[in-house]
Amino acid sequence: MDPADTEAIHSLWDELSDFAPDQSEAATRRLMTFWAGRDGILNATWAGAVRLTSGERAGSEDVMRRWRVAAVRSLQSHIPPPHRIWDQPESDPSFDIPLRDLGRFRSYSFRRELPEPWFDSPFYHRHYGDHGIQDAVFVAFPLNQDCESHFGFYADRSLSDAAIARFTYALRGIKWFHRHLMLSHGLTMASSPLTPTEHRVLRLLLTGAPEKRIADQLGLAVSTTHQHVVAIFRKFGVRSRAGLMSLWLNQAPRDA
Known part of the structure; x- marks a missing residue:
């Protein structure tokens, strides 16, 4: 080449x-x-x-x-x-x-x-x-x-x-x-692909934004946003943002 x-x-x-x-x-x-x-x-x-x-x-x-x-x-x-x-x-x-x-x-x-x-x-x-x-x-x-x-x-x-x-x-x-x-996109590590809304929530989760700010930016209720966060954690098999971020660092989830 x-x-x-x-x-x-x-x-x-x-x-x-x-x-x-x-x-x-x-x-x-x-x-x-x-x-x-x-x-x-x-x-x-x-x-x-x-x-x-x-x-x-x-x-x-x-x-x-x-x-x-x-x-x-x-x-x-x-x-x-x-x-x-x-x-x-x-x-x-x-x-x-x-x-x-x-x-x-x-x-x-x-x-x-x-x-x-x-x-x-x-x-x-x-x-x-x-x-x-x-x-x-x-x-x-x-x-x-x-x-x-x-x-x-x-x-x-x-x-x-x-x-x-x-x-x-x-x-x-x-x-x-x-x-x-x-x-x-919720693939490879997640138990099932992310929905479009979960995908948008995930992007903001990875920035460190609190759930209220995520809700405001996406035009969602805080309770609905929390439900999406819980669903994302469940799909990736983690219990916190730290566990989620560890996947991007190619590590085993710290809180699984």
Whole structure:
């Protein structure tokens, strides 16, 4: 890889490490905007993927093999995000790619992995081609056997091997970032994903704000806010903010 690219990526890592635990949204956007316009990138997405437990119903024809997208972020809302196809997935070769080598760090792209006729298919045109997307590269980072962090970059041209190598390198060296991002959505460590309101309460909890201030900022009753805080603690298996913060410091909860 070009030394200038390596230095730029290292500087990006330094920037990301400066974001506080409650700033995961801003950090994610910074990572995405770093790539906007480079190599013809039109849009970037992040998805937190989780595997259904054995007790959860998946259906007899589950094309996602018990995996589900539990949280999503997108850089450009005016470009129809391709992740919408995951809400009601249909059988297509593009769904087979992310399910290969589960549990291992990996990257893959449409032009490298899929046959040329796929780019003439109605599925491709409906979800990608009609939106100006000619190629896409995805990087998957497993946090454990049931949880993975996926970044996708969508381009208006075929992505070169050098471009794919840059994406892969940039996302391979920041396991801590993937972990913080998943934690902020109640994934990996929580017993179930956070609701949208719990997600907003969590961000303010991590700033040290008291419950009354959180209630005022979110327009909630103090009693309702307290219920959300209790639910968050329960989902993460802790009893206090100190225990919650210890998860972001990659430690065992101090009060579990």
